Amino acid sequence: MDYPGNLFVVAAPSGAGKSSLVKALMELDSRIQPAVSHTTRPPRGQEKHGREYFFLSPEEFDGMVLRDSFLEWAHVHGHRYGTSRHAIEERVAHGADVILEIDFQGAINVKRIFTNAVLIFILPPSWEELRSRLQRRGEDSAEVIELRLKNAASEMAQAREFDFVIINELFERAVFDLKTIVHAQRLKFAAQRRARADTFDALHIP
């Protein structure tokens, strides 16, 4: 699918720091718009409906699946998560730069549809640090943390399918890397559009 906006997709094992990095990027770059996903997971402490996620009952989620409202959806850590078509299609068609925070299955599915999407995988510096970030965040029970750590190994094996991998050790360094990727993509995209326009001019196509 060809579209005038850029689509960035960030995936990571739980606790690697993707929400913090995406939030920091958006504070530095007002052109980036988040896409709010839908989930059947219950909200954590400070999370608000419509801000971090649209929190749905399983029946409401089923309804959206039946109406074909999702661009992609997946089972992750025992819950369902989905990106609505509405959250992306219209916005990138109007030239917005949209960022998605979704799991690797969703990222790969999005790339099949939006072939120019830029896939970025965030890795923690070590297993110990991943565990301690999940514990320090203090939002999940010990059982939920164990499930997320168990799933992290297979998630990390998918990093090679992504366009870029960022190791989130020093936070400021990782934000800089993310910003650089976004900037490079915009330059590449602008150059491609210019090259296309030149071809049209050379062929005298209006």
Ligand SMILES: Nc1nc2c(ncn2[C@@H]2O[C@H](COP(=O)(O)OP(=O)(O)O)[C@@H](O)[C@H]2O)c(=O)[nH]1
């Ligand atoms: N496929 C897919 N995955 C999603 C979506 N929204 C969130 N996720 C992923 O679901 C996983 C769990 O998210 P969450 O419960 O917020 O925990 P977190 O990983 O600790 O931030 C993460 O890998 C998210 O990136 C979505 O719309 N589609």
Ligand SMILES: Nc1ncnc2c1ncn2[C@@H]1O[C@H](COP(=O)(O)OP(=O)(O)O)[C@@H](O)[C@H]1O
């Ligand atoms: N580079 C970093 N160094 C230390 N702690 C970090 C770093 N990046 C994120 N964190 C912390 O780790 C925890 C998990 O980060 P979060 O953004 O919620 O991860 P994710 O969205 O990938 O699950 C949070 O408490 C966050 O403040």
